[in-house]
Amino acid sequence: MIELQGLTKRYGDKTAVDHLTFTVRPGVVTGFLGPNGAGKSTTMRMLLGLDNPTSGDVRIDGKHYAQLSEPLKYIGALLDAKAIHGGRTAYNHLLCMAQSNRIPRHRVDEVLETVGLSAVAKKRSKGFSLGMGQRLGIAGALLGDPEILMFDEPVNGLDPEGIHWIRNLMKGLAAQGRTVFVSSHLMSEMALTADHLIVIGRGRLMADTSMSDFIEKNSRSFVRLRTPQQERFKDVMSRAGHTVVETGDGAFEIADSDAAALGELAAQHQLVLHELSPQRASLEEAFMQLTAESVEYHAGGQMGSAPAGGPGAPVPAGMGAPGAPAAPSPYGASPYGPSPYTPGQGAPQGQPGWQGQGAQGWPQQPGQGGQAGAPPAPPAPPAGQEWGAQWRDNSKKKGR
Amino acid sequence: MAATSAVLQSEWTKIRSVRSTVWTLALAFLVTLALGAIICAVFNSQWSSMSDSDKATFDPTNTSFFGMTLGQLALIVFGVLVISSEYSTGMIRTSLAAVPQRGHFYASKVLVAGLLALVVGMVTSFLTFFLGQALLGSHHASIGDPGVFRAVFGAGLYMTLIVLFCVGTAAMLRSPMLGLGILMPFFFLVSPILTAVPKVKSVARYFPDQAGQKIMQVVPDSDSHTSYGPWGGIGIMAIWVAVVLIGGYAVLKRRDA
Numbered sequence: 001m002i003e004l005q006g007l008t009k010r011y012g013d014k015t016a017v018d019h020l021t022f023t024v025r026p027g028v029v030t031g032f033l034g035p036n037g038a039g040k041s042t043t044m045r046m047l048l049g050l051d052n053p054t055s056g057d058v059r060i061d062g063k064h065y066a067q068l069s070e071p072l073k074y075i076g077a078l079l080d081a082k083a084i085h086g087g088r089t090a091y092n093h094l095l096c097m098a099q100s101n102r103i104p105r106h107r108v109d110e111v112l113e114t115v116g117l118s119a120v121a122k123k124r125s126k127g128f129s130l131g132m133g134q135r136l137g138i139a140g141a142l143l144g145d146p147e148i149l150m151f152d153e154p155v156n157g158l159d160p161e162g163i164h165w166i167r168n169l170m171k172g173l174a175a176q177g178r179t180v181f182v183s184s185h186l187m188s189e190m191a192l193t194a195d196h197l198i199v200i201g202r203g204r205l206m207a208d209t210s211m212s213d214f215i216e217k218n219s220r221s222f223v224r225l226r227t228p229q230q231e232r233f234k235d236v237m238s239r240a241g242h243t244v245v246e247t248g249d250g251a252f253e254i255a256d257s258d259a260a261a262l263g264e265l266a267a268q269h270q271l272v273l274h275e276l277s278p279q280r281a282s283l284e285e286a287f288m289q290l291t292a293e294s295v296e297y298h299a300g301g302q303m304g305s306a307p308a309g310g311p312g313a314p315v316p317a318g319m320g321a322p323g324a325p326a327a328p329s330p331y332g333a334s335p336y337g338p339s340p341y342t343p344g345q346g347a348p349q350g351q352p353g354w355q356g357q358g359a360q361g362w363p364q365q366p367g368q369g370g371q372a373g374a375p376p377a378p379p380a381p382p383a384g385q386e387w388g389a390q391w392r393d394n395s396k397k398k399g400r
Numbered sequence: 401m402a403a404t405s406a407v408l409q410s411e412w413t414k415i416r417s418v419r420s421t422v423w424t425l426a427l428a429f430l431v432t433l434a435l436g437a438i439i440c441a442v443f444n445s446q447w448s449s450m451s452d453s454d455k456a457t458f459d460p461t462n463t464s465f466f467g468m469t470l471g472q473l474a475l476i477v478f479g480v481l482v483i484s485s486e487y488s489t490g491m492i493r494t495s496l497a498a499v500p501q502r503g504h505f506y507a508s509k510v511l512v513a514g515l516l517a518l519v520v521g522m523v524t525s526f527l528t529f530f531l532g533q534a535l536l537g538s539h540h541a542s543i544g545d546p547g548v549f550r551a552v553f554g555a556g557l558y559m560t561l562i563v564l565f566c567v568g569t570a571a572m573l574r575s576p577m578l579g580l581g582i583l584m585p586f587f588f589l590v591s592p593i594l595t596a597v598p599k600v601k602s603v604a605r606y607f608p609d610q611a612g613q614k615i616m617q618v619v620p621d622s623d624s625h626t627s628y629g630p631w632g633g634i635g636i637m638a639i640w641v642a643v644v645l646i647g648g649y650a651v652l653k654r655r656d657a
Contacts, residue, residue: 049496049497051657079493083493088417093494
């Protein structure tokens with residue numbers, strides 16, 4: 001059990017980790033997800049007592065890390081793969097770790113066997129590939145047979161076989177009732193391994209949810225259509241009660257609809273369709289939308305049209321999202337004008353959670369707010385901003 | 401608290417399992433021994449051409465430790481690498497995750513490095529002395545002569561303290577480049593040069609190496625001073641060492657790893 005309580009880390013005026021509060025429970029794999037620079041590694045370092053928190057508290061089974069005697073028997077951690085002296089052999093690296101915690105020597109051979117490094121045990125680790133270094137780091141984490149395991153980006157540098165191996169290893173460890181806490185910036189990876197999900201962006205908690213909930217809420221299905229008769233198409237669909245969203249590249253999206261029914265409707269009105277395809281948004285997309293405004297290093301601002309704010313801003317920037325009616329004050333000046341959508345409505349107050357968010361946030365939801373026919377829809381993917389705004393609403397309600 | 405013996409054992413495994421330990425200490429031993437031997441042989445063969453005053457102040461014990469000036473550079477590398485390689489490789493995170501009680505970790509590392517340096521230093525100083533005296537022929541000093549044993553034992557202590565001084569400094573600087581870049585020129589150039597400059601030398605003689613080297617002299621040299629004696633000198637050096645070791649601990653304790 002790992003408990004974080006208001007954990008905060010500042011470097012000068014830059015906040016790397018901002019009041020993180022969550023619990024990592026035993027028996028499941030908990031995924032710790034966030035874009036690069038979100039504060040995952042800093043959080044993990046504070047957990048291990050390597051970095052001192054600016055404020056807040058993190059405890060392992062109720063104790064601070066420095067209070068643990070022989071901590072490798074409680075918690076095994078893989079931080080960056082190369083936290084290893086390259087001039088030392090794999091065996092000696094593990095041996096010096098084992099000796100410091102009075103772990104019997106035979107465990108060194110056992111974990112080397114487990115990670116498949118027995119053949120190179122007597123080789124200096126500077127000659128190791130990234131994947132081998134990663135395996136050696138994992139061997140170190142397993143050394144004390146700990147109840148809690150923590151892996152920072154474990155699949156980095158592993159080949160497909162290695163990735164498969166680490167997935168099974170983590171699931172196996174959790175199945176034995178251990179606490180497994182694993183960070184990643186890849187949603188797809190988390191979807192395959194994690195049972196529970198903690199998402200952070202810019203050091204802030206964005207979601208704390210079970211994986212199945214996340215998938216259920218975010219596997220948005222919609223139908224993509226293309227037609228040369230755009231105006232008539234919109235009229236027809238609106239009259240039938242569908243909310244049509246323009247995607248900006250000349251196509252339309254209608255959420256939660258049956259492709260066959262839409263095709264028949266178009267045929268009845270003799271509309272020419274160039275495309276009619278059922279789609280499912282990927283989890284990766286949902287994750288990107290969730291963290292869009294919190295991404296530290298943009299490739300070029302394609303993640304939504306909202307401007308990125310300074311890291312020290314008390315409320316995340318990117319306020320241009322629709323959502324003015326539901327979230328007045330700081331978001332008032334929306335470039336899109338008042339929007340009928342009400343993100344955050346019905347969201348639980350306090351701890352952000354996916355529970356109870358429902359699908360109200362999605363602009364494609366027909367009947368939301370009682371309007372049909374696409375109102376002044378933003379040209380960029382509205383969903384992204386919608387989600388971003390939703391979480392910002394929550395974090396604002398938390399009183400930060 | 402992790403058991404003290406366990407952490408010491410772990411630090412011993414660490415120090416013995418990297419190559420730099422072997423080659424720096426072997427180099428320190430060989431350079432000190434070989435250079436001392438060569439100088440002693442040269443003095444022996446040139447004895448007849450030396451002036452009377454030179455003969456009067458000739459210090460056979462100190463002469464055999466001539467190689468220490470170069471040999472200590474390898475000890476500096478050893479002392480710096482013992483701690484700063486933890487930082488340069490990232491091993492420090494693994495080490496502190498295994499032993500989160502930082503004082504405990506640091507004390508064990510200092511103790512293991514210090515004991516190893518003491519053993520190597522004593523072996524080096526005694527072997528260097530006996531080889532050098534053998535090569536000096538009739539001009540040799542004997543270990544039983546007044547002050548000689550103190551000088552030879554002191555040479556071993558000096559080598560140990562040089563290593564510990566570098567461990568403490570490197571713990572403060574946390575980088576091998578920085579540690580070597582500052583300590584090598586300081587001990588090889590800055591300190592000897594400043595000791596030769598008038599006025600400045602009255603300050604420079606309190607530098608750790610200058611103070612510590614006093615213990616190796618048996619016959620006072622021409623420009624000798626009496627501001628401190630041999631044990632006073634090594635005491636001054638020990639104070640320097642204590643200060644930088646405490647500084648290193650303060651940095652390790654406070655800063656993020």
